[in-house]
Amino acid sequence: MFVDTSKEVRDPNVSAIAALDEPTRRRLYDHVVRRPSPVSRDEAAAALGLARQTAAFHLDRLADESLLDVVFERRSGRSGPGAGRPAKLYRRSTKQVAVNLPDRRYELAGRLLAQAVEESDATGAPVREVLHRKAQELGTHLGEQNKTEVFDLLERYGFEPRCEGDAIVLANCPFHALAREHTETVCGMNLHLLRGVLNGLDEAGLEARLAPSPGRCCVRLQPAA
Structure with a gap:
């Protein structure tokens, strides 16, 4: 849990906040947290006028930083054979991110x-x-x-x-x-x-x-x- 202070240490909270400094990523994050239910890549891309590949890249980066949670749901409402693969959806993470300088506890x-x-x-x-x-x-x-x-x-x-x-x-x-x-x-x-x-x-x-x-x-x- 403790670190060698002679080496550079990656603070996950700092990294998460830095991830939001990218404008497109911040717009996607704001869109997801405002929605009452999880958002798919296609929905986010359409809402913000982005290419699906671009939306997917930034949504996954937000998930990697624990700013968004990933869930899988079938949007068809059906289950069993023929129901199709569950969609990858994103919602706000329950993780709380904060950075205090100087450090406060x-x-x-x-x-x-x-x-x-x-x-x-x-x-x-x-x-x-x-x-x-x-x-x-x-x-x-x-x-x-x-x-x-x-x-x-x-x-x-x-x-x-x-x-x-x-x-x-x-x-x-x-x-x-x-x-x-x-x-x-x-x-x-x-x-x-x-x-x-x-x-x-x-x-x-x-x-x-x-x-x-x-x-x-x-x-x-x-x-x-």
């Missing part, structure tokens, strides 16, 4: 916060206590599932790690807007998330500590005492 934060509220309601445990535990459990899971160098893992998740002596400072906070408005809650969650990451990676030489600094993530990884 608000969905991850929202999931942790929702889990904490639900468990707190069910058990009576303090919300913040549950949040910290959930965050640390998630961090541990990420570390265990992705055995790699801590620097590479942090890079993958958008923390933009930088070496500062024996410590690692984080130039980007993936929860920036939330941390700015709800500092104590979000920074505490982030601290326990990164403690879990170190635990999952068996990284005993570093510890995560709160060390707020302008323009940086509130957490700093420094040599363990």
Whole structure:
């Protein structure tokens, strides 16, 4: 799941958005998503005044990028022998595509916060206590599932790690807007998330500590005492 940052990495979300920069492809995508039912190559070509081969090429490219789903249906309404081959149809994909620069992980934060509220309601445990535990459990899971160098893992998740002596400072906070408005809650969650990451990676030489600094993530990884 984590990558060698010395090599170029293909981000599927960036690739998908780049695919829509081609005008004909974007017109086809817009046409498909506006239709209430799946669209065939012939229908799309006729609607946009394109050659069928051109429409097919661009529709398949959109499907390759997971922007459209492909389904097969018999348009004749018949089945069995003589009904003909099912038509290849296209509809909007359920995949959600988003690119944030710098990297943000608000969905991850929202999931942790929702889990904490639900468990707190069910058990009576303090919300913040549950949040910290959930965050640390998630961090541990990420570390265990992705055995790699801590620097590479942090890079993958958008923390933009930088070496500062024996410590690692984080130039980007993936929860920036939330941390700015709800500092104590979000920074505490982030601290326990990164403690879990170190635990999952068996990284005993570093510890995560709160060390707020302008323009940086509130957490700093420094040599363990």
